Amino acid sequence: MTTGRPNRPRTHRPVRNRVGLAVLALGVLAAVLVVAVVVVPLLRPPGPRPLFQLPVACGETWQLGxxxxxxxxxxxxxxxxxxxxGRPVLASYAGTVTEAGINGSLGGRTPDDPDGPRGRGGGYWVKIDHGGKWETQYLHLLEPPLVRAGDRVAQGEQIGRVGSTGxxxxxxxxxxxxxxxxKVExxxxxxxxxxxxxxxxxxxxRTSENCVPGQP
Known part of the structure; x- marks a missing residue:
């Protein structure tokens, strides 16, 4: 027996649609992972304060102001x-260098021309990440830093010399x-x-206690 209705061919969803949905799902998953990796750590509270030391040689007395x-x-x-x-500038605590270069512009103040033109910003500088959301910054160094971004430094390691750049x-x-x-105290x-x-x-x-065992 027949109903008189023609048989309709079975339709199939194009393969490209399924591929597109899979790609979209992967994109959403990647976005979620980025949020988890980047945003979640930012929401965590800072860790305990490291035992920072003066960033100058052991036993030296400096004026802070x-x-x-x-x-x-x-x-x-x-x-x-x-x-x-030219006095040595030392890392206050162990960490990883995240910035080492020029902040702003250098200007022209040097030991031979101490009254030369000022620059802008911090001049030669270094920034160190100590973990637990703690950082230190060191500005106006005399010359290019002795470290580079990505370097791991120990407490008391020299990272530059005192200058008047910037x-x-x-x-x-x-x-x-x-x-x-x-910034905090x-x-x-x-x-x-x-x-x-x-x-x-x-x-x-203050007198520096940034002393490395085995060194004077």
């Missing part, structure tokens, strides 16, 4: 004895500690520096 307009938590460091030009009026080390990538050997704001001029002296 700030002044109006310097920016909160920024620390300028000057040796209390001897010439500042927007600097005299040879010194501009130093910052950051927690969760925001710098601590050295577990003690706060006292430099928290730039409302007034403030100075304090």
């Amino acid at each position: 700030t002044y109006p307009g310097h920016d909160d938590y920024d620390v300028d460091m000057f040796p209390t004895e001897g010439e500042a030009w 927007n600097s009026g005299a040879p010194h080390l501009h130093y910052e500690q950051r927690q969760g990538w925001q 710098a601590h050295f050997a577990g003690a706060p520096s006292g430099i928290t704001h730039d409302n007034t001029e403030y100075t304090v002296t």
Whole structure:
């Protein structure tokens, strides 16, 4: 018996549609993974503060200070004895170098021409990631840093020399500690520096305990 209706051919979903859906699903999965890898760590609270040390040679005494307009938590460091030009700058704590190069522009202040033209920003600088969302920054170095991005450095390892590159009026080390990538009060050997704001001029002296076992 027949109904009189013609038989219709069975339809199939084109293969390309199934492939497109698979590609779309993989794209969504990749996006989710990116969010998990990138965003989730950013939401985690910072780890405990590392035992940062002064970024200068063991036993040296330096003046730490700030002044109006310097920016909160920024620390300028000057040796209390001897010439500042060329003094070793050391890593405050072990970590991985994330920046090492020029911040802004260099200017023309050198030991031979200390009153040369100022540059912009931090001049030669280094930034170190210490893990747990803790970073340190070292600015106005004399010459290209002794380390490169990606290098692993130990506490007390030399990363550069004190200079006056960038927007600097005299040879010194501009130093910052950051927690969760925001500046915080710098601590050295577990003690706060006292430099928290730039409302007034403030100075304090500290002696470095950035001492490497087996070295003088």
